[in-house]
Amino acid sequence: QVQLVESGGGLVQTGGSLRLSCAASGRSFSNYAMGWFRQAPGKERECVAAIGWSAGTTYHADSVKGRYAISRDNAKNTVYLQMNSLKPEDTAVYFCAARRGGIGTIRTTYDYWGQGTQVTVSS
Secondary structure: OEEEEEEOOEEEEOOOOEEEEEEEEEOOHHHEEEEEEEEOOOOOOEEEEEEOHHHOOEEEOOOOOOOEEEEEEHHHOEEEEEEOOOOHHHOEEEEEEEEEEOOOOOHHHOOEEOOOEEEEEEO
16 A cells, blocks of 8 residues: 655746655555646646656656656655746646656555645736
8 A cells, every 4th residue: 555645735926936846655666656647627637747766767748758757766755846937828737647667647546545635827
């Protein structure tokens, strides 16, 4: 079992930055691939970034590539999402998720989820 606790969401202006953190508890954190998903009003939950074991492999969606960066610190059992150059269209609830095995981007293949944290970008 893995429990995920998110922090770092909030309200920022267009062009600003936020750093989301997701603290994990449970066995063998380093053996889980991790992902960040977001869900905007009227939209399906989508994967914006994912990272494999020991940060060896990363994925970033085209919509955030060059602006977002996922990272993990296995010694601290924590995964991060650095978000720069934020736009109003980035406004969404952001979810941290954990997946057994290797990196993945499909929502239904993830095993554990955080509660979600609101990110709002004002214009």
